[in-house]
Amino acid sequence: MDITSATAAGPPPAPENGRTVAEQGGGTARVGDRIFLGLSRGSGILLLVIMAAIAVFLTIRAASALSHDEGDFFTTFEWNANATPPVFGIAVLAFGTVVSSVIAMLLAVPVAIGIALFISHYAPRRLAAPLSYVVDLLAAVPSIVYGLWGALFLVPHLSGLYGWLNDYFGWTGVFAYHDGAARSLFTIGILLAIMILPIVTSVSREVFLQAPKMHEEAALALGATRWEVIRMSVLPFGRSGVISASMLGLGRALGETMAVATVLSPSFEIGKSLLDPGGGTFAQNIASSFKESGEIGKDALIASGLVLFVLTLLVNGAARLIIARRKEYTA
Amino acid sequence: MKLQHKNRLRTVALGALAVSGALVLTACGSDDNSGGGNGGGSGSTKAAGNIKCEGKGQLLASGSSAQKNAMDLWVKNFMAACKGIQINYKPTGSGAGIQEFLQGKTAFAGSDSALKPEEVAKSKEVVKGGQGINLPMVGGPIAIGYNVPGVDNLVLDADTLAKIFDGKIEKWNDEAIAKLNKDAKLPDLKIQPFHRSDESGTTDNFTKYLKGAADKSWPYEPAKAWKAKGGQSADGSAGVSSQVKQTSGAISYFELSYATANSIKTVKLDTGASAPVEATSDNASKAIAEAKIVGTGKDLALKLNYTTKADGAYPITLVTYEVVGDQGNKADTLPATKSFLTYIASQDGQAVLKDLGYAPLPAEIAAKVRETVAGLS
Numbered sequence: 001m002d003i004t005s006a007t008a009a010g011p012p013p014a015p016e017n018g019r020t021v022a023e024q025g026g027g028t029a030r031v032g033d034r035i036f037l038g039l040s041r042g043s044g045i046l047l048l049v050i051m052a053a054i055a056v057f058l059t060i061r062a063a064s065a066l067s068h069d070e071g072d073f074f075t076t077f078e079w080n081a082n083a084t085p086p087v088f089g090i091a092v093l094a095f096g097t098v099v100s101s102v103i104a105m106l107l108a109v110p111v112a113i114g115i116a117l118f119i120s121h122y123a124p125r126r127l128a129a130p131l132s133y134v135v136d137l138l139a140a141v142p143s144i145v146y147g148l149w150g151a152l153f154l155v156p157h158l159s160g161l162y163g164w165l166n167d168y169f170g171w172t173g174v175f176a177y178h179d180g181a182a183r184s185l186f187t188i189g190i191l192l193a194i195m196i197l198p199i200v201t202s203v204s205r206e207v208f209l210q211a212p213k214m215h216e217e218a219a220l221a222l223g224a225t226r227w228e229v230i231r232m233s234v235l236p237f238g239r240s241g242v243i244s245a246s247m248l249g250l251g252r253a254l255g256e257t258m259a260v261a262t263v264l265s266p267s268f269e270i271g272k273s274l275l276d277p278g279g280g281t282f283a284q285n286i287a288s289s290f291k292e293s294g295e296i297g298k299d300a301l302i303a304s305g306l307v308l309f310v311l312t313l314l315v316n317g318a319a320r321l322i323i324a325r326r327k328e329y330t331a
Numbered sequence: 332m333k334l335q336h337k338n339r340l341r342t343v344a345l346g347a348l349a350v351s352g353a354l355v356l357t358a359c360g361s362d363d364n365s366g367g368g369n370g371g372g373s374g375s376t377k378a379a380g381n382i383k384c385e386g387k388g389q390l391l392a393s394g395s396s397a398q399k400n401a402m403d404l405w406v407k408n409f410m411a412a413c414k415g416i417q418i419n420y421k422p423t424g425s426g427a428g429i430q431e432f433l434q435g436k437t438a439f440a441g442s443d444s445a446l447k448p449e450e451v452a453k454s455k456e457v458v459k460g461g462q463g464i465n466l467p468m469v470g471g472p473i474a475i476g477y478n479v480p481g482v483d484n485l486v487l488d489a490d491t492l493a494k495i496f497d498g499k500i501e502k503w504n505d506e507a508i509a510k511l512n513k514d515a516k517l518p519d520l521k522i523q524p525f526h527r528s529d530e531s532g533t534t535d536n537f538t539k540y541l542k543g544a545a546d547k548s549w550p551y552e553p554a555k556a557w558k559a560k561g562g563q564s565a566d567g568s569a570g571v572s573s574q575v576k577q578t579s580g581a582i583s584y585f586e587l588s589y590a591t592a593n594s595i596k597t598v599k600l601d602t603g604a605s606a607p608v609e610a611t612s613d614n615a616s617k618a619i620a621e622a623k624i625v626g627t628g629k630d631l632a633l634k635l636n637y638t639t640k641a642d643g644a645y646p647i648t649l650v651t652y653e654v655v656g657d658q659g660n661k662a663d664t665l666p667a668t669k670s671f672l673t674y675i676a677s678q679d680g681q682a683v684l685k686d687l688g689y690a691p692l693p694a695e696i697a698a699k700v701r702e703t704v705a706g707l708s
Contacts, residue, residue, distance in 0.1 A: 082426060082530060083554045084447065180523055181578055183563065265563040266528040277563045288566055291396075291424040292530035292555055 058306040065299030073303070077268050079285065081300035082293060088300050090307055092268050096185055096279035097308070100260070101253040103189025103274070108196050109246050115197075116204035121230060132205060139198035147262025150191045151183075155263060158182040158190075162275050177275040183265035186274040188281075191259055196249035203248065207241030208234055240323045247319035254312055257283035282308040382408070382674050386666025387415035394420075394428020394441030397532055397586065398469045398651045400687050402441065405675045408683070416667045425532050425651075426555075432654055433457055438664040439672070440654040443532020444555075445632035458656025461708075464630040465652040466700050468675060470690035472615035473537055473647045474590040475598035476575045477582040479503055481518060486511045488601040489544035489637075495582060496524045496541065497549065498561035503580060511601055525571045525583035528564035530555040536649040537584045543637030544646065586649070587612070588688030600647065603640040614645035615690035622650070624696075629657040629703050633696070648690065658708045669707055676700045 029037075066073055068086050076089025115135060119128045159182050166177035215233035224232065261284045265277035286301045293301060399422040406418045423431070425442040429450060432440035435457045445465045446454065454463030475492065477485055482503075487495075491507050494500045500507055504517040527534045538553040551558040565571045572589040575581040582598075587610050590597050599607035608614055621639045626632035637646045653672060660668065674680050681691040692700065 078558070080554055080556050080558065082556070083552070084449075179521060181563065181574070261528075261566060264528075265565065267557075267560070267562070267564055269560050288529040289556070292426040292532070294426045294430060297426065297530075 055306075055309070058302055058309055061299045062303035062306045065296055065303045068296050069300070077270070079268055079289065079300075081289070081297040086296050086300065090282070090304050092270055093280050093282045093285050093304060094307065094311075095270050096188075097254055097281040097283075097311070099274070099279075100185045100188040100192060100281060101250055103186060104192035104196055104253045105246060105250055107190060107193035108200055108249060109242075111193075112197055112200035112245070112249075113204055113242060115201045116208055117230060117234070119201075119205050120208040121226070121234065132202065135198050135201045137198075138194070139202075142258075143195065143256060144258045144262065146191060146195055147259040150187070150259060150263040154191060155182050155187060158187055162186075165275065173272045174274055176273040178273075180277060181265070182275070183263060183277045184273075184275050185264070185279045188260055188264055188279075189274075191263060192253040192256055195256060195259065196252050199252060200242075200245045200249040203245035204238065204242050207238040207245070210241075211237045243322055244319055247316060250315055251312055254308065254315065255283050256281075257287045260284040261287045282311075381677060381679050382412040383670050384413035384416060385670045386664070386668075388417070388663065388667065390416060390418045390664055390667045390671065391437045392418065392420045392428075392439050392441065393423045393431050393437050394654075395425045395443045395532060395651045396422035397443055397471065397649060398422075398441050398689075400588070401469050401675075401684055401689055404683055404687065405671075405680060408680075409671055409674055413670070416671070418667075418671060426530070429654060432463070435661075438655070438661070438668045441651060442654050443649060443651050444535055445626070445630075445652060446654060454654075454656065458659035461656045461658035461660075463654050464628075464657045464703070465626060465632040465654055466672070466676070466703060467619075467631055467633050467650050467692060467696060468653050468672075468700065469651045469684060470615050470619045470692060471649050471651075471688065472587045472610040472612065472645050472690060473533055473540075473584050473649055474587045474595075474610040475582065475584050475600075475647070476572060476590045476593075476595035477598060478575050478579060478595065479518065479520065480579060482512070482515050483596065484512075484515065484599065485596070486599045486601050486607045489541065490548050492598075493541045493545035493548035495522055496526070496562065497559050498524070499548070520580040523578055523581045524562040525574050525578075525581055526557040526559075526562055526564050527568075527571060528557075528566050531568075532651070533568065533585065533649060537647060539635075540637050540647045543635075584647070586688065591688060600645060602638075602644070602646060604642045604644070606642070608643055608645045610645050610647070612685045612688065612690045614643050615648045616693055617641060618644040618646045618648045619650060619690065619696065620644075620693035621646075622696075624699070629706065631696070631699060631703060655707060657703075657706075660707060665707070669704060672704045672707075673701065676704055 065081070065086075069088060070085040071078060071087040071089050073089055075091050076087060077092055079088045080086065081088045115131075119132050119135075123131060159179075162177040162182050165175045169175035170177065211234040215237070216229050219229045219233050260281050264279065264281075264284060266280040266284060266288065267278040268280065269278055271278045282304050286305060289297065289301055399420075402420045402422070406420060410416065410418060420441070422441075425440075425444065428437070428440035429442055429446065431437045433450065433453050442465070446463050451462055455461070457463075475487070479485065487508070488511060491500065491511065494507065501522055503520045503522055509517055532555065534557055535553055535555045538549070538551065538558070541549040542551070542553050557564065563574070565574045568585040568589050571583040572585045572593050572595060575583045575595055576593050587597070589595070590610070597610050599609050601607050618635065618639060618641075619633070621636040621641055621644055622633040623636070624631055625634040632652070633650050635646065635648060635650065639646050653675075655668065655672070676692075676697060678697075681697055684691045691697070
């Protein structure tokens with residue numbers, strides 16, 4: 001059962017392809033080969049050019065805004081880029097973006113791994129296929145719909161949970177809750193967790209399905225339970241895949257705009273509690289400030305976009321490092 | 332195969348369910364918001380008897396979204412009378428409107444605040460031999476909407492408002508509020524002040540009022556972005572008004588039409604006049620009549636008198652301008668611009684505003700605007 005689904009989902013068997021490529025590569029290069037080489041090289045270069053163009057555009061526009069900034073760009077708790085003189089800083093935005101994404105990751109990744117394992121190793125096939133479709137369907141819901149759902153359904157229903165958190169964990173300060181609508185960074189974290197669930201789940205599922213059957217069967221033959229099989233052969237094999245899936249999810253969480261803008265009650269201060277309204281994220285601030293911005297205001301928003309750009313690059317770079325190191329163990 | 336087919340059917344069914352669910356949700360969402368648009372887009376379509384059509388072709392304009400509803404009606408009426416002229420007003424926001432005007436893309440811009448000196452300087456490059464001027468065209472009261480169970484006639488003054496929005500007064504049964512509302516039963520409820528999370532001309536004008544009328548209690552400079560700490564925020568007038576509607580103890584500021592459309596109770600203002608003043612179109616017009624023209628030459632930028640004690644004058648008022656060049660406008664759009672501006676400044680043009688929740692200009696100022704429009708070149 002598992003074997004068939006694995007081959008069905010995986011890429012076509014490798015040996016055949018490998019041989020034909022080797023045969024063709026050996027002789028004098030054919031026209032088709034050269035065209036294909038040109039096309040793929042061109043695509044690769046195009047990608048680099050696009051990235052460089054975005055970086056250059058962001059840097060040039062950001063520089064002109066930063067030269068006008070009266071505050072410190074990294075530590076000012078204020079966004080008044082259209083005032084004279086303009087004062088703006090990204091401290092609150094960076095904090096909100098990172099914190100809400102981290103909350104989303106903490107909530108989403110364990111659940112996603114659970115769903116992926118259930119679909120790939122536990123669920124009967126009749127259930128597994130529709131379940132994976134449903135999870136994938138979550139990715140197709142536009143973010144504004146998540147925003148509306150969050151604002152009209154999630155927010156009113158969270159006050160009970162927040163009251164409970166306040167009763168038991170309020171003493172930490174981080175989970176203190178003072179009544180009012182639950183339009184906080186924590187709510188955003190929950191919403192983002194739901195939004196990144198499909199991507200993390202489906203990539204992890206694919207990876208788990210690729211775990212070598214021989215390992216699993218060998219473990220079973222030695223008398224391991226299902227959980228021991230998963231722990232000893234599936235999880236170690238899938239670790240780098242799960243990490244890269246999580247990073248894809250993190251990328252989405254960092255850049256999410258509309259859902260955050262609809263649900264959050266943005267303000268330019270960092271509260272001690274995650275449950276009180278306030279905070280903001282880069283993308284949300286760009287979306288809500290762009291309409292009424294003057295020239296410097298737009299450039300200031302672009303400067304904040306540059307920081308988000310760099311942040312995502314760093315996250316992806318870190319993910320690559322982790323994966324590269326893991327590969328040695330799993331290969 | 333059969334199994335797969337079934338699964339696919341099931342997925343389709345699920346998809347359909349999700350889509351229809353989403354549609355229901357969005358319908359709810361837009362219901363909440365669209366109500367705020369205006370009292371009735373159709374308004375009174377006055378016959379086109381007095382509209383003079385000159386010029387033809389397309390007229391591009393953009394700017395303030397606060398005057399969008401007025402513009403829509405004006406454009407509709409004007410184009411019904413003048414078949415040869417097509418007017419395209421995009422409510423992109425005051426900032427974007429001024430920017431597009433300064434780039435020479437539009438014939439005029441709508442703006443919630445008058446041009447800044449550096450913008451005037453820049454406008455001289457666009458209109459050769461002239462400069463950008465502000466023509467006040469639409470006024471509107473900014474209502475203070477509140478949601479306090481059991482309180483129907485809330486009276487506040489500038490000082491109390493400033494302290495509420497600055498987080499200095501935290502409970503509805505605070506002494507300062509009780510003093511102004513002797514008969515009301517004020518609950519022991521937390522005040523939840525809401526402000527705009529986006530940059531907005533409404534915030535700009537509201538904070539101008541707080542600074543002008545309650546200097547001591549409002550330490551922040553007026554700006555389009557909210558500067559005070561604390562409180563909650565939401566996007567757009569529709570956003571804050573729907574939050575007030577659903578949050579007990581909430582108070583916020585938005586254009587009057589949003590309060591009427593969502594049946595939100597509004598604060599009566601104790602300005603020092605003989606009786607507390609309600610937010611209505613008439614009362615806003617009375618406050619605009621107290622304003623001084625501070626623009627020089629043909630510029631008619633207004634400075635509102637926020638501390639007015641005149642009976643029935645509601646001082647939390649927004650005046651939006653049309654920004655044009657006093658001379659040196661482009662020859663191909665000038666006739667159409669002039670005839671359109673002449674219409675909207677005319678008595679007919681101003682009379683339709685009241686139905687939309689706006690305040691018509693006081694006669695004296697409207698006359699000056701008409702005179703200036705006639706002299707555009």
